[in-house]
Amino acid sequence: MAKKVYELANEIGVGALDLVEKLKSMGFNVRNHMASLTDEEAAKALAAYATPEKKASPVKKAVVRKVIKKEAPPVEEAPAAPVAKEEVTETPVTAKVAAPEVAAAPTTPAASAEVEDASKPKVVTVKRKTKAQKEDEIQRAVEAKEEAAAEKAAQQAARENPVEPTAASYNTSAKVRDPKKDYYEEKRHTFTPIFVPEEKKKDEPSQEKKPTENRLPPRRPMDESAPVETEEEKDKKRMGDLAAAIGKKGVGAGKKDLTVIRADEELKYASALVGKAIYTPPKKKKIYSGPTQKTLITEVKESKRVIQVHGVVTAENLAEKLSVRFESFANRVLEMNLLVRPDDYIGVKLAGEIAALYNYRVEDVAFNEEAVLNKKAGEDKSAYPVRNPIITIMGHVDHGKTSLLDYIRKEKVAAGEAGGITQHIGAYSVKVKDAMLTFLDTPGHAAFAAMRQRGANVTDIVVLVVAADDGVMPQTVESIRFIKNAEVPVIVAVNKIDKPAANPDKVKQGLTEHGLLPEEWGGETQYVNVSALTGQGIDDLLEAIQLQAEIMELRENPKGAAEGIVIESKIEVGRGPVTTILVQKGTLNKGDSIVVGETSGRARSLMDYTGKMLNSAGPSTPVQVLGLENVPTPGDILNVVKNEREAQKIVDNRIAERKALANTSVEAKKVSLEDFFATAQNNSEAEKKVLKLIIRSDVQGSYEAIKTSVERLGNSEVSVEVISGGVGAITDNDVNLAANSQGFILGFNMRPVTTARRIAEEKGVDIKTYSIIYELINDVTLALEGMLTPERVEKYIGRAQVKETFSIPKVGTIAGTAVVDGKIERGCNIRLLRDGKIIYDGKLTTLKRFKDEVKEVKNGYECGMSLENFNDIKVEDLIEAYVMEEKKRTLTSDLTL
Ligand SMILES: Nc1nc2c(ncn2[C@@H]2O[C@H](COP(=O)(O)OP(=O)(O)OP(=O)(O)O)[C@@H](O)[C@H]2O)c(=O)[nH]1
Numbered sequence: 001m002a003k004k005v006y007e008l009a010n011e012i013g014v015g016a017l018d019l020v021e022k023l024k025s026m027g028f029n030v031r032n033h034m035a036s037l038t039d040e041e042a043a044k045a046l047a048a049y050a051t052p053e054k055k056a057s058p059v060k061k062a063v064v065r066k067v068i069k070k071e072a073p074p075v076e077e078a079p080a081a082p083v084a085k086e087e088v089t090e091t092p093v094t095a096k097v098a099a100p101e102v103a104a105a106p107t108t109p110a111a112s113a114e115v116e117d118a119s120k121p122k123v124v125t126v127k128r129k130t131k132a133q134k135e136d137e138i139q140r141a142v143e144a145k146e147e148a149a150a151e152k153a154a155q156q157a158a159r160e161n162p163v164e165p166t167a168a169s170y171n172t173s174a175k176v177r178d179p180k181k182d183y184y185e186e187k188r189h190t191f192t193p194i195f196v197p198e199e200k201k202k203d204e205p206s207q208e209k210k211p212t213e214n215r216l217p218p219r220r221p222m223d224e225s226a227p228v229e230t231e232e233e234k235d236k237k238r239m240g241d242l243a244a245a246i247g248k249k250g251v252g253a254g255k256k257d258l259t260v261i262r263a264d265e266e267l268k269y270a271s272a273l274v275g276k277a278i279y280t281p282p283k284k285k286k287i288y289s290g291p292t293q294k295t296l297i298t299e300v301k302e303s304k305r306v307i308q309v310h311g312v313v314t315a316e317n318l319a320e321k322l323s324v325r326f327e328s329f330a331n332r333v334l335e336m337n338l339l340v341r342p343d344d345y346i347g348v349k350l351a352g353e354i355a356a357l358y359n360y361r362v363e364d365v366a367f368n369e370e371a372v373l374n375k376k377a378g379e380d381k382s383a384y385p386v387r388n389p390i391i392t393i394m395g396h397v398d399h400g401k402t403s404l405l406d407y408i409r410k411e412k413v414a415a416g417e418a419g420g421i422t423q424h425i426g427a428y429s430v431k432v433k434d435a436m437l438t439f440l441d442t443p444g445h446a447a448f449a450a451m452r453q454r455g456a457n458v459t460d461i462v463v464l465v466v467a468a469d470d471g472v473m474p475q476t477v478e479s480i481r482f483i484k485n486a487e488v489p490v491i492v493a494v495n496k497i498d499k500p501a502a503n504p505d506k507v508k509q510g511l512t513e514h515g516l517l518p519e520e521w522g523g524e525t526q527y528v529n530v531s532a533l534t535g536q537g538i539d540d541l542l543e544a545i546q547l548q549a550e551i552m553e554l555r556e557n558p559k560g561a562a563e564g565i566v567i568e569s570k571i572e573v574g575r576g577p578v579t580t581i582l583v584q585k586g587t588l589n590k591g592d593s594i595v596v597g598e599t600s601g602r603a604r605s606l607m608d609y610t611g612k613m614l615n616s617a618g619p620s621t622p623v624q625v626l627g628l629e630n631v632p633t634p635g636d637i638l639n640v641v642k643n644e645r646e647a648q649k650i651v652d653n654r655i656a657e658r659k660a661l662a663n664t665s666v667e668a669k670k671v672s673l674e675d676f677f678a679t680a681q682n683n684s685e686a687e688k689k690v691l692k693l694i695i696r697s698d699v700q701g702s703y704e705a706i707k708t709s710v711e712r713l714g715n716s717e718v719s720v721e722v723i724s725g726g727v728g729a730i731t732d733n734d735v736n737l738a739a740n741s742q743g744f745i746l747g748f749n750m751r752p753v754t755t756a757r758r759i760a761e762e763k764g765v766d767i768k769t770y771s772i773i774y775e776l777i778n779d780v781t782l783a784l785e786g787m788l789t790p791e792r793v794e795k796y797i798g799r800a801q802v803k804e805t806f807s808i809p810k811v812g813t814i815a816g817t818a819v820v821d822g823k824i825e826r827g828c829n830i831r832l833l834r835d836g837k838i839i840y841d842g843k844l845t846t847l848k849r850f851k852d853e854v855k856e857v858k859n860g861y862e863c864g865m866s867l868e869n870f871n872d873i874k875v876e877d878l879i880e881a882y883v884m885e886e887k888k889r890t891l892t893s894d895l896t897l
Helices: 005-012 016-025 039-050 058-071 080-090 092-103 109-128 131-160 167-175 179-191 231-248 251-274 315-321 326-334 348-357 369-373 401-416 446-458 474-486 504-512 538-552 644-662 673-685 700-712 732-741 754-763 773-787
Strands: 306-309 312-314 345-347 361-364 390-395 427-432 435-440 461-467 490-495 526-529 563-572 576-585 593-596 599-607 621-628 637-641 689-697 718-727 744-748 767-770 791-808 812-825 829-834 837-849 856-858 862-867 878-887
Touching (some): 315 348, 326 348, 390 401, 390 474, 401 461, 401 538, 461 474, 461 538, 490 538, 593 644, 599 644, 637 644, 700 744, 754 767, 812 837, 812 878
Parallel strands (some): 306 361, 461 490, 689 744
Antiparallel strands (some): 312 345, 563 576, 576 621, 593 637, 791 878, 829 837, 829 878
């Protein structure tokens, strides 16, 4: 009966596909496992499978090998092992491959079935062993045992008399082994490519060394006490470790350690094989331990014993330049009676003296500003064209300066210029006949004295305004002082002539006392009666000014680099620092690099008093300039320089010079008794109460004026210190500073930014803003007065006469009195007088009318009194009652402005 291939495969117990292949190889025409086989074909196939296969199944061989390895030496105990081994040696390659499969034998049912099947032929094979075969196997096992013993002995000998084993020697020993055991050698190389030879003992003679190309790296030091392992055991261990690392524990688990160890070992091994170091051990640093050399002191050449000083130098820098430590430097200069701190500035002269102590010369390499700015002194100006006169108006407060300036500006400037005035820039020009007059719009308040001083110095002519109804006042006198100092001609404008109370002669008389004798009285001073309200006499005043200017013949060179003076400066949002400059000589061009005081920049835009943009501004032209980095101070000088870099150089130099000046000169720090007394005196001032202020203003001039004014307030007990401020809004920093220093913030025409206001509320900082300078100063005055310790004044309140005395036990003497003047109050102070002499001065303890304690007893009434700790009261004594009152003090400093 025909059979399908797979049925037959089932019968035989082989895989259907394997059977298909087998049948194909036998010449049967089978396409797949579903192909039919005739009975004859099936019988042939069965017969083919019935013949026992010589090839051992992988499983069987693996099992057998295991048995051999474990049981080979005791021959009697494992007689079957050599038999199996012979079978294995017939197919060594298959066995090698099969071994790992067994090691990782799957435990699935199918796989275990396969193992079971494979074990069947093993049993059959063992049964078929002949006696001769068995004897042969036993013989081999004995040989193996002897060989193992010999190897062990050799290893032991090697340990005792160590001869470094090499790969070559290892290989040689392998060669003499039974070729049948090469299996194990190969196997070791397959799984453990690492070979770590034993370390050579130190006392080993060098001639015993093997050729380097075959020398293996020394073994790591071994624990002598540890049990000695055979080579085979070690191999096994290595294999086991590797297998554990790769297989059982999972590759990931031991991967890192394995890689590191192996890389290290392999490197050593490989370097031994190639004969040169692949692995280079880190080099040890060489430390010099020989005799130390003496330090050589190099002498600086005479030509190089020069230090360069830029005008001034700090003590620390000077010490550095002299190559000495500051401590030793400070000690050395003490010889000159100088006490210096590291940041003290030292001038070139003194630096030279100090340097001489060290045999050095000092060379001043200070920046020569004059040379850079190409300043020429003593110019002959007669050849230059005439320029506009600069006029400043001065006078006492409320005498009409602003009104006069306003009148001239509105009536004269607006009329003369198309478009009128769009911008107030602190200065403007007026056309009178053929000439132009430039007015400086300086404020009149005394607080602006500093500005006025500057005004007087830049001005050509001063108009002194005196109100006809008021006469000469303190600031009129102060203005005359400025005028005299500046040596400028003055024209007196007797204002408010329209007023019924106007008395121009009184003004003339008053001013004569100050040296301003009118022309009509034989003097040189022009007097013009004007009214800023009605405009009366204004033209006459302008003509008088023009006449004066003509006499003065003011000429200036319009060519060349401009020079000017700052009239006003402020910061405008979106425009930055805005500065009004009065060009005094030369021509200022748009785009010029300028340096103004301690700031610099480029004249980005020029604008005149009418708001018209200019490309250039000649002498006596007031012009508003944009483009400076910071706000300069009124009175600062503007100079045009080559480029911005040069401008910056000048600024740096000026700042350095100012700092040097600000630092009290070193000479002043000479250790002397005078200094000591001075310090002691200053210490008493430390008890002063200080009102700390931060002032913010819209204009630099106002800031300075306010600062000067408030700092003048105070007396020996209290004072004002402006700790910060300037032009601009009140910022967060100002508030924080005020909070940290218990200060107050005052804004003049300036308000706090939103965040600053919020912080001020949070921190409880007081911010006050003003638009009238008087109010600001009054408030500061009041604040200072509040800080003064109040005066305690005695106030007499009444008097009583003792009519009777009562001595009460445990209470003391009670005086029965009649109030004869004023009143007696509970708790008041009492002075007891007897025959005009003060017997007692103390406190009233009880005040009673009849039996009741009362608040006060008025004149004409009787009352009972007892005095604190005093009982010696007698009839006819006079009791004077008084209270101590605190009286608020006022500042005694000169507040006249
Ligand atoms: N009747 C009359 N009043 C005048 C005249 N000039 C000024 N006034 C008034 O006097 C007061 C003070 O004038 P201001 O121009 O503010 O005086 P000032 O000197 O500029 O004052 P400060 O700027 O505060 O120093 C104002 O009320 C003016 O209206 C004048 O010619 N006649």
